Amino acid sequence: MTEPSTGVEDLQRLQQDAVGYFLRAANPDNGLIADSSREGSPCSIAATGLGLAAWVVGAERGFLSRGDAALRTLTALRFFRDSSQGEEPDATGHRGFYYHFLDMKTGRRVWQCELSMIDTAILIAGVLTCGTYFSAAEDDEREIRALARFLYERIDWPWAAANGPVVRMGWKPKAGFLSYGWEGYSEAMLLYILGLGSPTHPLPAASYGAWTGSYQWENLYDIDFLFAAPLFIHQLSHVWIDLRGIQDEFMREKRSDYFENSRRATAVQQQYAIRNPLWFKGYGENCWGITAGLGPGFAKQRCEGGIERQFYGYVARGVPFGPDDGTLAPWAAVASLPFAPEIVLAAIQHFRDAHPEVLSADGLLTSFNPTFDTGAGNHRGWLSPEHHGLDQGPVALMIENHSSGLLWRLMRECPAIVTGLRRAGFRKGWLRASNG
Amino acid sequence: MSEPGRGELLPNDPCDAELLANVRPADWTNPQPAQSYNLVVLGAGTAGLVTAAAAAALGARVALVEKNLMGGDCLNVGCVPSKALLRSARFYADLRHAARFTGSAPVPLEVDFAAVMERMRRLRAHISHHDSAQRFRDLGIDVFLGEAAFADRRTVNVSGVKLKFQKAVIATGARAARPLIEGLAEAGYLTNETVFNLTERPRRLLVIGGGPLGCELAQAFARLGCEVIIASQEPYFLPGEERDAAEILADALRRDGIDVRLNTEVTSVTSRGGQKLARLVNDNQEATVAVDEILAGVGRAPNVEGLNLEAAGVEYDGEHGVRVNDYLQTSNRRIYAAGDVALERKFTHMADATARIVIQNALFWGHKKLSSLTIPWCTYTDPEIAHVGVYVKEAREGGFPIKTFTVPMSDVDRAVLDGEEDGFVKIHVHEGTDTILGATIVARHAGEMINEVSLAMVAGIGLKTISQVIHSYPTQAEAIRKAADAYNRTRLTPFLRALSRRWLAWSR
Numbered sequence: 001m002t003e004p005s006t007g008v009e010d011l012q013r014l015q016q017d018a019v020g021y022f023l024r025a026a027n028p029d030n031g032l033i034a035d036s037s038r039e040g041s042p043c044s045i046a047a048t049g050l051g052l053a054a055w056v057v058g059a060e061r062g063f064l065s066r067g068d069a070a071l072r073t074l075t076a077l078r079f080f081r082d083s084s085q086g087e088e089p090d091a092t093g094h095r096g097f098y099y100h101f102l103d104m105k106t107g108r109r110v111w112q113c114e115l116s117m118i119d120t121a122i123l124i125a126g127v128l129t130c131g132t133y134f135s136a137a138e139d140d141e142r143e144i145r146a147l148a149r150f151l152y153e154r155i156d157w158p159w160a161a162a163n164g165p166v167v168r169m170g171w172k173p174k175a176g177f178l179s180y181g182w183e184g185y186s187e188a189m190l191l192y193i194l195g196l197g198s199p200t201h202p203l204p205a206a207s208y209g210a211w212t213g214s215y216q217w218e219n220l221y222d223i224d225f226l227f228a229a230p231l232f233i234h235q236l237s238h239v240w241i242d243l244r245g246i247q248d249e250f251m252r253e254k255r256s257d258y259f260e261n262s263r264r265a266t267a268v269q270q271q272y273a274i275r276n277p278l279w280f281k282g283y284g285e286n287c288w289g290i291t292a293g294l295g296p297g298f299a300k301q302r303c304e305g306g307i308e309r310q311f312y313g314y315v316a317r318g319v320p321f322g323p324d325d326g327t328l329a330p331w332a333a334v335a336s337l338p339f340a341p342e343i344v345l346a347a348i349q350h351f352r353d354a355h356p357e358v359l360s361a362d363g364l365l366t367s368f369n370p371t372f373d374t375g376a377g378n379h380r381g382w383l384s385p386e387h388h389g390l391d392q393g394p395v396a397l398m399i400e401n402h403s404s405g406l407l408w409r410l411m412r413e414c415p416a417i418v419t420g421l422r423r424a425g426f427r428k429g430w431l432r433a434s435n436g
Numbered sequence: 437m438s439e440p441g442r443g444e445l446l447p448n449d450p451c452d453a454e455l456l457a458n459v460r461p462a463d464w465t466n467p468q469p470a471q472s473y474n475l476v477v478l479g480a481g482t483a484g485l486v487t488a489a490a491a492a493a494l495g496a497r498v499a500l501v502e503k504n505l506m507g508g509d510c511l512n513v514g515c516v517p518s519k520a521l522l523r524s525a526r527f528y529a530d531l532r533h534a535a536r537f538t539g540s541a542p543v544p545l546e547v548d549f550a551a552v553m554e555r556m557r558r559l560r561a562h563i564s565h566h567d568s569a570q571r572f573r574d575l576g577i578d579v580f581l582g583e584a585a586f587a588d589r590r591t592v593n594v595s596g597v598k599l600k601f602q603k604a605v606i607a608t609g610a611r612a613a614r615p616l617i618e619g620l621a622e623a624g625y626l627t628n629e630t631v632f633n634l635t636e637r638p639r640r641l642l643v644i645g646g647g648p649l650g651c652e653l654a655q656a657f658a659r660l661g662c663e664v665i666i667a668s669q670e671p672y673f674l675p676g677e678e679r680d681a682a683e684i685l686a687d688a689l690r691r692d693g694i695d696v697r698l699n700t701e702v703t704s705v706t707s708r709g710g711q712k713l714a715r716l717v718n719d720n721q722e723a724t725v726a727v728d729e730i731l732a733g734v735g736r737a738p739n740v741e742g743l744n745l746e747a748a749g750v751e752y753d754g755e756h757g758v759r760v761n762d763y764l765q766t767s768n769r770r771i772y773a774a775g776d777v778a779l780e781r782k783f784t785h786m787a788d789a790t791a792r793i794v795i796q797n798a799l800f801w802g803h804k805k806l807s808s809l810t811i812p813w814c815t816y817t818d819p820e821i822a823h824v825g826v827y828v829k830e831a832r833e834g835g836f837p838i839k840t841f842t843v844p845m846s847d848v849d850r851a852v853l854d855g856e857e858d859g860f861v862k863i864h865v866h867e868g869t870d871t872i873l874g875a876t877i878v879a880r881h882a883g884e885m886i887n888e889v890s891l892a893m894v895a896g897i898g899l900k901t902i903s904q905v906i907h908s909y910p911t912q913a914e915a916i917r918k919a920a921d922a923y924n925r926t927r928l929t930p931f932l933r934a935l936s937r938r939w940l941a942w943s944r
Contacts, residue, residue: 179670179671180699306535306539308691321844322687
């Protein structure tokens with residue numbers, strides 16, 4: 001194996017391209033950010049949360065001025081303050097939560113989508129990032145801090161548990177709560193920590209125990225880790241929360257921590273790709289990244305070896321038990337950079353050398369599938385026609401965490417995160433010294 | 437078609453005629469009752485047959501009463517016919533994937549549905565000899581065909597005669613629960629009690645329920661050429677099973693061409709122009725599907741009606757059945773219950789296991805407990821999904837630190853060579869030990885493989901010992917030893933590894 005030649009400049013380029021997505025996808029009038037680059041895409045509140053954090057990174061890196069970043073942030077935060085909250089079917093939110101998708105212009109609910117607890121958490125994480133970063137005495141930065149606090153404290157987290165032990169995944173105006181809740185290790189750690197940290201409407205401490213009660217500690221490919229199949233699950237909470245060296249009860253029992261766990265989960269991805277049990281094209285030591293995201297679409301094709309393959313559109317792909325249709329998400333590999341830089345840098349180099357088409361000027365492609373035959377007569381397979389905020393955000397932010405730890409540092413100063421972690425039972429490490 | 441009835445077999449069918457001759461002989465004459473019986477068994481399904489045969493073999497005077505068909509659900513409308521159907525369906529599925537094994541294009545193929553069903557009936561009739569009324573009479577048992585009802589705490593009435601007992605066993609089983617869906621009964625639907633009477637393939641089939649029955653038959657009918665929609669109110673199939681297993685199953689059903697509708701409720705059914713229109717609601721969105729038949733698999737209801745259990749002082753309710761303690765004793769200490777009528781887990785092998793407990797506890801002052809049983813179960817989809825012991829969540833709720841050793845079937849040579857890589861072996865141990873607490877296996881032959889883990893659990897064998905057991909190569913069950921080997925490797929701590937390296941360096 002040759003040493004990866006991916007360097008600091010390459011990472012900065014990737015990061016700048018990723019931040020560029022948010023610059024292109026934002027509506028300057030209300031601060032909302034489009035879910036994807038597809039024409040007519042609605043706003044995703046999660047993409048907006050990632051975008052808010054991207055303004056902070058962009059300002060630090062000089063991709064935009066601090067004043068511009070503050071203005072963009074203020075526009076978005078004022079919108080969320082002023083937008084409609086209530087039970088009407090086209091409101092922007094309810095009880096401090098927001099609908100998953102909003103109209104880019106009006107900011108009202110679209111697609112009959114659900115009021116989303118996890119996407120609200122991602123939005124609020126971005127809001128709190130800005131509320132911590134913009135700490136100057138100027139009026140606009142002062143207003144950002146006040147709005148961030150207002151929006152966070154307005155959220156009625158216990159309501160989202162619907163009198164049950166765990167937070168529900170969503171709510172709809174007529175149907176009420178979706179029947180299933182956040183159980184099993186997932187990106188919902190961010191949601192629970194923010195919910196537990198609320199000074200106004202905190203989740204009961206027992207909710208965290210109810211959530212971790214469905215964890216699965218597995219030994220797979222001789223690697224012990226807290227199991228979750230899609231790679232992004234092992235990344236999303238780490239965008240904001242510095243989980244290095246701090247432990248909750250579960251990790252104390254396992255003598256590990258969530259950061260180390262994500263390092264192992266990244267290694268599992270690599271091991272799976274080396275084994276390539278379903279014989280997909282391209283998979284290998286430096287070519288992996290199997291996660292939730294867009295695919296070629298729901299179709300069947302008879303491939304080499306007489307294998308009839310089922311392909312999918314947008315699904316939560318994962319390892320080792322799928323679904324896996326040969327679709328790879330290079331961004332997901334990049335977002336593991338802080339955990340396992342040695343294998344991620346080699347993967348980035350491989351994507352650049354063997355699949356240059358996935359590195360466009362508009363950022364890393366959402367996904368590609370070398371196995372899928374598009375009928376175009378080339379061997380590149382399927383390439384995602386669009387970019388997604390949910391992909392570009394982790395690229396921009398995790399490169400920053402790898403390089404400077406900026407977001408982790410900021411959020412270690414955020415009382416919501418510190419209180420939430422403590423109420424979830426986290427101890428040791430930086431929490432010991434934190435006054436947050 | 438109206439609501440399905442029970443025990444209706446095909447008229448004028450030679451196989452069903454043979455079956456009936458065994459399990460419900462038309463010319464049967466009930467024997468003269470004895471003055472008193474050691475044991476009266478109500479119900480001649482698996483639990484009743486096992487109880488009666490074992491008791492008689494031990495010298496007990498036994499009466500066995502059946503109001504319908506000897507052999508119960510398992511033989512007549514359950515495991516036996518369904519597995520015959522599943523085998524044919526699996527064959528057609530393999531043919532469709534011929535190119536994977538032969539390199540040539542799949543053979544164009546017409547499913548002979550009537551022949552598949554005829555094969556099922558023939559095999560069922562063949563197997564029914566074992567459960568026949570004649571065979572049980574030959575075992576020295578007084579077999580009564582007729583409806584039983586308790587007259588008092590020590591007497592059962594059957595067709596006008598009284599059977600006095602020292603002990604009795606209620607083993608009347610369960611039946612398909614009736615779904616509460618507007619218009620369904622009027623439109624007509626199938627259950628496991630009627631679906632095996634089909635002789636013509638429905639072109640379009642809606643399966644209601646994502647439990648074992650719904651999943652198995654949805655896949656079988658899809659493989660036999662039906663356009664199948666399966667609707668389940670739950671977010672995953674097989675509620676209670678491990679989520680990975682349920683997701684692999686959903687994926688497999690989709691690959692078989694089934695239209696999978698999870699989180700979906702069937703709210704009403706109407707009949708129009710010879711077809712059934714079912715209204716489905718998912719996520720507050722309504723859709724109507726048109727099908728030719730509807731199969732309901734929404735659970736089982738215990739057969740407690742008509743037994744006059746009140747007269748015997750036996751407590752029960754319509755949902756959970758006869759109430760029993762851990763010794764399978766009812767509120768009348770002379771009366772026990774076994775099998776589906778009293779158990780949450782309604783499996784044939786549970787009926788068998790509880791019958792064995794009842795024999796010891798009712799006739800020999802035994803103290804065998806239901807809670808001490810190690811019970812595996814399996815859903816016979818393709819791949820099969822088998823489980824034994826605890827689930828991870830149960831263990832964590834109980835405060836057990838639990839660790840899972842996972843081996844994907846794609847890491848097992850024989851599974852790769854067989855083209856059967858879907859699935860896994862997951863063995864759960866008490867962390868820090870090799871004590872097996874449970875296991876889930878998803879594999880084409882998971883039902884066979886789980887037995888090794890069950891044996892280990894009952895015998896108190898841990899993963900350390902399993903890793904020392906030589907498994908034939910290449911077999912799919914080798915996955916179990918691979919899990920044990922993975923456990924063994926975790927015993928090699930960094931300290932031991934360093935020690936080993938130093939020793940070997942010194943030995944050079």
